Amino acid sequence: MAKQEDVFKKVISHAKEYGYVFQSSEIYDGLSAVYDYAQNGVELKKNIREYWWQAMVQLNDNIVGIDAAIFMHPTTWKASGHVDAFNDPLIDNKDSKKRYRADVLVEDHVAKIEAKIDKEVTKAAKRFGDAFDKDQFLATNQRVLDYQAKADGILKRLGKSLENEDLADVKALIEELEIACPLSGSKNWTDVKQFNLMFGTKLGASADSAMDLYLRPETAQGIFVNFLNVQKTGRMKIPFGIAQTGKAFRNEIVARQFIFRMREFEQMEMQYFIKPGTQQEWYEKWKEKRHKWHLSLGMGEENYRFHDHEKLAHYADAAADIEFKFPFGFKELEGIHSRTDFDLSQHEEYSGKKLQYFDPEENKSYVPYVLETSIGLDRMFLAVFSNSLQEEELENGTTRTVLKIPAVLAPTKAAILPLLKRDGLPEVAQKLIDELKWDFNVVYDEKDAVGRRYRRQDAAGTPFCITVDHQTLEDETVTIRHRDTMEQQRIKLSEVKDIISKEVDMRYWLQKI
Ligand code: ATP
Secondary structure (H helix, E strand, O other): OOHHHHHHHHHHHHHHHOOOEEEOOHHHOOOOOOEEEOOOHHHHHHHHHHHHHHHHHHOOOOEEEOOOOOEOOOHHHHHOOHHHHOEEEEEEEOOOOOEEEHHHHHHHHHHHHHHHHHHHHHHHHHHHHHHOOHHHHHHHOHHHHHHHHHHHHHHHHHHHHHHOOOHHHHHHHHHHOOOOOOOOOOOOEOOOEEEEOOOEEEEOOOOOOOEEEEEOOOOHHHHHOOHHHHHHHOOOOOOEEEEEEEEEEOOOOOOOOHHHOOOEEEEEEEEEEEOOOOHHHHHHHHHHHHHHHHHOOOOOHHHEEEEEOOOOOOOOOEEEEEEEEEOOEEEEEEEEEEEEOHHHHHHHHHHOOOOOEEEOOOOEEEOOEEEEEEEEHHHHHHHHHHHHEEEEEOOOOOEEEEEOOOOOOOOOOEEEEEOOOOOOHHHHHHHHHHHHOOOOOEEEOOOOOHHHHHHHHHHHOOOEEEEEOHHHHHHOEEEEEEOOOOOEEEEEHHHHHHHHHHHHOHHHHHOOO
16 A cells, blocks of 8 residues: 555544544534534644635735625526536546546646656755755756656646547547546546536425525635625725635545545635736735745744645636645645636626725715635645644664644643542642633643653644643642653743643744734
8 A cells, every 4th residue: 555545544543533533413424525623633724724715804904704604596507507517527437436626637647657757856956965056957857857857748638628528639648648547547438527516405385485495515605795784884995805714615536635625615815906917916816825824933944835826716817725735646726717707707797786895085976896815624634634633763672653743732731640549649739720821721630640641741733741740749840741842841840831832822823924
């Protein structure tokens, strides 16, 4: 089995074992591509959401939040283009009877070519040592240039065919590239067909009067239809943004990557309303701002990259993904889209209501353009979780499993451990918990030797352990142990709260943006 697959399996089993993510309805053998967040997962998810919300809403005085309903008037989805164009191109393998997204098959093929480039780079870096100049190598090495040209050519053709709805050419491309079904190894493919991803449901009791509804496939439309209400009641001046987090639903066909692609998931979206003509400038600015947000969490600059879209969605005039290095390779984590005035104009047309902004500087009304940032909360969760899970070789030859979740996002900030279950130590520990619990999540653990408790907390992702021992009774000091370095220090009981606060307070992390 490939190493990547092993790592990913470990991520999934660790997420279950340590109370982060469970399969939905597991006692009934689960529901495909639907997951539940467990006692630790719900805290991590909440912290990621809060980290995003503070960066967007609290720290920008021209961005406000809303929480729109999941159900929306069905015409919304006609206007947005989702009824007609929210499709995935699907292809079936006739031998394995497995269904795939045709574009994903091609993209995975391209990823293999890109992996070859990475291999060349690693080899050359070894060969040249300190003198190695990666940029120069990428720009001049003939083998790399050939691979790159091949990858670019394939993506370009895929983009064009999808844009022109030329599904026959997508199939031709799959055949020319000799892409085989990963399951059966066969190249016996059906034609490519379009499949709408929205879930339908009904509003109302009686069969004849019930209204057909959709579960929203994105949160963005709840923002567009409220644009004027927010602008007027909030007296917002362009440029301004509306942010929202909430559930979205897509009947994903290829849903095999744990919480990376789910049928019910959560998005964190922000629509920034701008003057027409300024979209390029704002596109660049938001790409940079969002990149910085990611980097502020310290998960390694090398794990992020931008991918500019060849194929633009029907509403966009520019689009890029921020990709993250998941255990199965670089994949989309967040999208930055320049959506023009498409959505507001469409809603104007379908609703018959004016959705315009009067610009006092220009002394005229116009339909604003929109710059969107859209990130999947669950994908961010997977990025944080998979990046944090590490096996470390220790000096004494043993290994430890540690979940190095950025302290600001960790579900539990500290574990309070009495060295022994007697001599009044549990009481002191409990008193400390009663003091800390007003500020952070803390846990109490008295079972097993302290070394084993440390390991348990390492694996659960708790950044600090505080040990209360006999010396505490004498001089009111405790041991603080840092998860990432395993360093231990003696500190005063009265300092515990401040020391932890400093490391976990969102403000210290957000200041890096
Ligand atoms: P993909 O190409 O991976 O299907 P997308 O381009 O359709 O994603 P968008 O419509 O741009 O995704 O949605 C914005 C964000 O929502 C994505 O960047 C991703 O983080 C998240 N997202 C989209 N679909 C899912 C899903 N099925 N499960 C979890 N997160 C999702």
